[in-house]
Amino acid sequence: MKKTTLQNHQLIQLIDAFLQGDITPQEHAELERQLKEDPEQRQLYVDYMRVHVGLSTWATETNESEDWIPHPTQPEQHTKLGTPRFLLLLVTSLVAATLLLSLAYYAGWNTGSGHEPLIAETPVSQPESETNVPKTDHIALLTQAVGVEWDTPRNLQPGAGLSAGWLKLKRGTIQVELISGASVLIEGPAAFELISPLKAFCQYGKVRASVPEQAQGFTIETSRLNVVDLGTEFTLSLDATGNGQVQVIDGEVELHSPDQKTTRPNIQNLKTGEGVQFDQRGSINRLTDVILPLLNPEELSHLAEQQQAQQFTRWQEQNAALKTDPSLIAYYDFEESSNWLRTLKNKKHDASSADGAIVGCQWTSGRWPQKRALEFKRTSDRVRLHVPGEYESLTLMAWVRIEGFDRWLSSLMLTDGYNAGNPHWQLSDKGEIILGVKTGPGKNFFSPVVLQPTDLGRWIHLATVYDHRNKEVVHYLDGVPVSHHKIENPIPLVIGPAEIGNWRPQEHTGEHSIRSLNGRLDEFALFGRALSAEEILKLYQSGKPNS
């Protein structure tokens, strides 16, 4: 039964008073009464409080800039105690404290006062070097994904770096290369946890591991037994109940009991062609038949090629349709016919101008092996344009693969200099999308931090809409709006001489005059109108490299 809004409203008022600390004893009694008597009100309370707690977690973890004024990055001098760092320190301290305790114990330093040493009094040393810790802790790379449906909120794509953590697949097959040199094929449905470069845990799923000499000792743990590879290749398949089998394709593996206290260290060795079947009760039987439950890397790459060909075709259809959009100002699909061409054609139907001049960049492959792209690497690499006209609203769109943030600002498209009405579209090294518009003083619209270390090296879709009529700027990542910003006084935008992937400052002697992009571009469009969220989502969906 649904409670009336009024009753809910009353409960929320009581919770709010409780949160603010100005609840009266009578109100408190009433709140307790409602929570005690009515499970539905309890649910409401829990949901509401989870939002409250979630907001403080989010606020601590988010590093959104205080205002919209760009501020040059300076190395942070102080350590901010946001939750993750706090946790790192706490956890680190716990482990350290424990080590100290055990050391103290074994070294006989414990004077036997009967009290535990007060951890809180342990000297505090400033974790000054923590601020310079690199942002990534990748231990593996996702190298293939075919027909994958992830069982996670985030859709990982080939090229993504992977930290320790879970990989969960509803279906499809992926290939993961660990930095130790071991590589695994995982076939869904599967739940597989990367623990370290030499260790992983398989809850269920099918896995084929190839382990070169450098990575000998690579271990896949399961809840029933651990498989330690002594060199080359084995398969493991495990169902949701924990029953499964291990088979050696080539080389040798050792099977260990996960519980080292109760069993001798290794149960048995398996050599090429041998295999065992095990179940949740702990019984292990030799396999008599040779079963290869998994596709091999060759088949996988063949399937990957097929998938890519389909996706490429889908994109080509969209590409043909896009060329006829009358609102296009400039459209570069980077599908030039020769490596020798140094002109980037504006592919808008009937386009007579706004071709780009390629400076320095190398031709390379794009979202699919068949697709072409330009690589921006050196600080001189750029595409120069001249876009005439004045546009009340503007949509900028690009498919880009960022390889690294070399400096505070990385250019997507910037006008030469920064004069009235000029747009500057760029990324910050923190992972913010920024649209700057010169209106008297420059106005910068920063998205929150949306690009993560895992986004480096994968193809991402970026779009920013400058909407004159609705007076707003909207940033999109992968077809989804990530932030909305109000424009106080919309002015028409003018582009004129401009650059993709770089910036030619005029009379700019400041610090941030180098803003070259480190990455690849394989599609770039300028529309003389504000595209809707649906249109942008559609562009993303028919252009995304993996589906």
Place this chain on the structure above:
Amino acid sequence: MLFISVRFLHLRTITDMDHSLESQPDTAAAPGPVPNEQFVSLLARHHSLIRGFIGTLLPHQTDAEDVFQQTCLVLWRKWNTFDSAQSFSSWACGIAFYEVKNFQRVQSRDRLYFSDEVLSLIAEHQTNTLPETDQQKQALEDCIQKLEGENRQLILDCYHSQRTIKEVAAQLGRSSDAIYKKLSRLRLRLMDCVRQSLPSVEAGS
């Protein structure tokens, strides 16, 4: 607070990278007598869940923070009692619950807290839905991204900065009361958004 810089330790899972934050049957090997890598990893993976659980029982952020820290210490001390067949999150939340009760017993002079009975009811209510909290975290983040920039900024100002609501209000030229009301509306809106974005769990009648 206790900070010791330990650079020689290589911790394997500290960050909550999106793909590692899964609500999972915990996969624990046998706990040793000393907190180990595994403890660190499990704690890192579940910290926001445990912190969230405590937060529903103790509305004051500073209280909840204190109890969370205390809970981490107790978890570490009791690590050898952890049975790997159990789920880490329910074990940890069970301990957190007693820490909340202890805390309230000591503190109860100057503030209104829930009775033990109500605390138990709220805690019990959550035990069934613990695995969903990671999903909720993600859903909440998505919902926050849908808010207008100024509303997000207000949340940051009120929840993150060292300033009090009064100071935030003064800066914005509004009354504290107006800010409290605004925050309440935003929480309600986010709660609805989170509820909508998660699959319904209602079963039967």
